[in-house]
Amino acid sequence: MVSYSQLSVEIDPNGIATVMLNRPDRxxxxxxxxxxxxxxxxxELERSPDVRVIILTGAGKAFSAGGDIEWMQEMIDDPRIFERTIREAKEIILSMLDCxxxxxxxxxxxxxGLGATLALFCDITFMADTAKIGDPHVAMGLVAADGGxxxxxxxxxxxxxxxxxxTGxxxxxxxxxxxxLVNHVCSLEALPGEVSTLAVRLAAGAQKAIRWTKATVNIGLKQLADQMLxxxxxxxxVTNLSRDHQAAVTAFREGRKPVFE
Structure with a gap:
């Protein structure tokens, strides 16, 4: 298995892989x-014979706050970084749909932002009642194009x-x-148990029937993603190079609201 530094990947005896976004301090x-x-x-998990179901979650108190603000500044300063990011962004979405x-x-x-996109491209979603979800790309002067x-x-x-x-x-x-937008809402305390119950059920089900049903449902969504991404x-x-995006990044780092052109 690939060695990940900011994702935690664990596979239990039932074939349930838990992928945890693991930068809780950020x-x-x-x-x-x-x-x-x-x-x-x-x-990787699609190829693994040991995996039947995947759970995607976050470490600490957040699922994901989206894109790191310092990384955004790096991509403004060197747009070549954004070219690589575009390739990866497309692969993230298509790999979730192909899985x-x-x-x-x-x-x-x-x-x-990206956190909402990751959550919503999951096949079934459970959300803590204390959580919020949204895609504020426009608030950062960016097009909501990573899948939203x-x-x-x-x-x-x-x-x-x-x-x-x-509106964002x-x-x-x-x-x-x-x-x-999401399937189920429950208390934060009950969330792991609710997810585990479904994961165990799916892992014990008829694997070919389950997988190929998902593949069939996703045909139209994959075609749409191919057309739009x-x-x-x-x-x-283009908006990565705009003055509005720089204004938003600067305002975020300074703890104030941006003023757009």
Whole structure:
């Protein structure tokens, strides 16, 4: 197995692999290392004969705060870094969709930006009632192109998706469940048990039937992702060079609201 430094990967005797985003001191925000590792892990677990089900969760109090702000500044300073990031971003989404094994999202805390995208591309999601979820790319002066523009309309419809993607507003867990963004909401204390119960059930099920049912359902979503990701990520690459994005990054580091052109 690949050695990961910012992901924790454990496989239990039932064939349940738990992938934990493991930068709790940074609210599991993805920097260059974690982003690269996320582009590899689902392919590896798909190939592993020891894995039947995958659980994706975060260490500490957050699921993931999205992109690391210092990494954002690095990509502004050297746009060549963003070119690699685009390739990895596409691979993260496509590897989750190509993975025939069920992926369960255990959303233990706030999931924003890339964190929300990772959570919503899971096949079944459980969310702690204390958590919030949203995609505030626009608040950082960026196009929501790492998968958010693909998955949100499929889950909640175009009207709601555009409202939340264009404002960047976060939803409380109960509201996310009400509009169909996530499957289930429960207390933080009950969350691991609820997820484990489903994971064990799926791991004990007819594996070919389960996997190929997921593969069939995902055909349309994969086609949509193929059509949208390249264009969206190209738009995001342009906004990475914009004054608005720099203004947002600077404002975030200084603890104030940005002023956009």
């Amino acid at each position: 609210l599991n925000a993805a920097g260059a290392v974690m982003h690269a590792e996320l582009s590899l892990v689902f392919r 025939e094994k069920p992926i369960i999202g255990q959303i233990n805390g706030h999931a924003t 523009a693909v998955i949100w309309p499929q889950l909640v419809g175009y009207a709601r998706a555009k409202e939340y993607l264009l 507003d976060l939803l409380k867990a109960a509201d996310a469940e009400r509009i169909g 390249d264009a969206g990520l190209a738009y995001e690459a």
